Amino acid sequence: MSGGGDVGGLRQRGGGSGRLDSRGRGGPRPGPLEVARLLTCVVARELMDGEIVAFGLHAELLLAAALLAQKLHAPNLSIRHGLRVERGADLQPAAWTSERAGRSHERVEYLESHDAILDVASPASPMRFCDVFFVGGLQIDREGSTNLIGIKGKDGRMKVRGPGSIGTTSIGTLARHVILFSGEHTARRFVDRVDYVSVPGWRHRAAAGLAGGPSLCVTPLAVFEFADGWMRLRSVHPHAAEDDVRRRTGFALPAGPVPVTAPPTPAEKTALEVIDPFDRLAAVDLAPDGGEP
């Protein structure tokens, strides 16, 4: 299963310079690690005890968030990480890297074959696929639809071929709780309407006869929620400026005061030191300043 994580980054690797807009709310400009840690806390706070959370193999930040939730308030959270169900105290070397030290096998308690992605199962089954599913996209629109298929040119034909919808479409329509996650915050990513729909948002779902839609969208600069099926700002991160966030969003957002995202609490900070002792979160695919507009 591959699904969550920031699967949509068209920008070059390392595109996030770590330098932040001078219109930020003050304080020293946070680097990639601090922004990644804040986002980890934001995501962790959404994960509830007893839930099953699922995401793809490359989503270190989401894994860290799940581990953080397990440590702080959700000891019975199950983590479905790619094809494995695992528990763990800290962020291990990425499965694909040749770092061998510290890789442990004991943490994996269940291995799926890949076609088990079809076993969505009853929402009441203890073996259900997941409760919470993370989805990314090349484009994300104001009703929460995502697109990994491609981007249209002016002539209405596909100009940029995307990677494909990977594991997002079906689980993204069937999961009880879909959270969108984006490693960048640009008007290129956040568009009024996606060119193609990999995972349907509120209106596309309604048109197909499905209730609900994604509940949240987490970016390096802000958190969106949905009201009547449209995105609005739930909070802006402490290092970001609201007007910059609005400028970097390719559709109008409701006006009104927007709270600041709660920074990591002392308990979260302490737990993060345990979960990520080697600052692996500094290297996740994330543009701390939102990315090149």
Added chain:
Amino acid sequence: MSRAQRVCGLQEAAALARDGMVVGLSGFSYQNPPMAMVRALIRRRLKDLTIVSGPTSGIETDLLIGAGCVKRVVTAGVAFERVLTIAPAFRLAAERGEIEVWECDECIWHLALKAAAWGMPHVLWPGGAGSSLPELNPDLREVREDGRPYIRVPPVRPDIVFLHAAEADVYGNVRAAREAYLGRTFSEKSLALASRGPVIATVERIVEHEEVAASPERTLVRGALVVEAPGGAHPGGVSGRYVPDLEHYREYAGAGEARRRGDPVPYQRYLERYVYGAEEPEDYRRAIGGDRLEHLRMAPP
């Protein structure tokens, strides 16, 4: 009478694939792609293949596209994870209209193989309604039953399937490494069950039949034709044996991106160096640097 062995050579197995065939390739992202076989298929200059790979595939699909062997892909994605979001040859060929893409996601990909394995004219699937998949893929249809939306998925039947695994015995019992931790099995069984032709497994090592029979729970596929091809997933990794060579992926991605931007030379050089000019396993090992695989090998647990 003694039991027939099911072992053959790489070239011999590659010769079973023909122009225009529907070719199943197992592997998942960086994991277990049958690359030695893919390179052998390219050297045979095959044309017009339909590649059923993945469900989320990588360099095995991209290289075949880049070498001009492919007319259609049935896959949920072609990407190199964090090395490159969109595989370069796939992107270029799709943008130019040189290949068709059977638009799907991982569930629908698996379901199309299940429909073939089960002998069903189609299966209904509750996921994916409201997406663009039915509009982009003429084989998929959004239908309603009892007021609920479903996607109608037809069977996809490979003519031949290639996979790469850790071990097999000479009778075609293919198995994963005990140490596999990323996922013991990927899409080997799904593809094999859907195949209307041979299943060929390249493996790191042929092991004694007695060893296989001692741990039958590790056997993933039976009845395969077995080819011993150590290092045969490189630059991909083999779960429990060696990790992917991300440096090599970056080299390939660089060559592919250069070609996409108009400079075909690095990609051509890649093909000459690692495919056309590396017919023998020793040639390939030399091309990647003699002890490269040793550096990628996973320590025993």
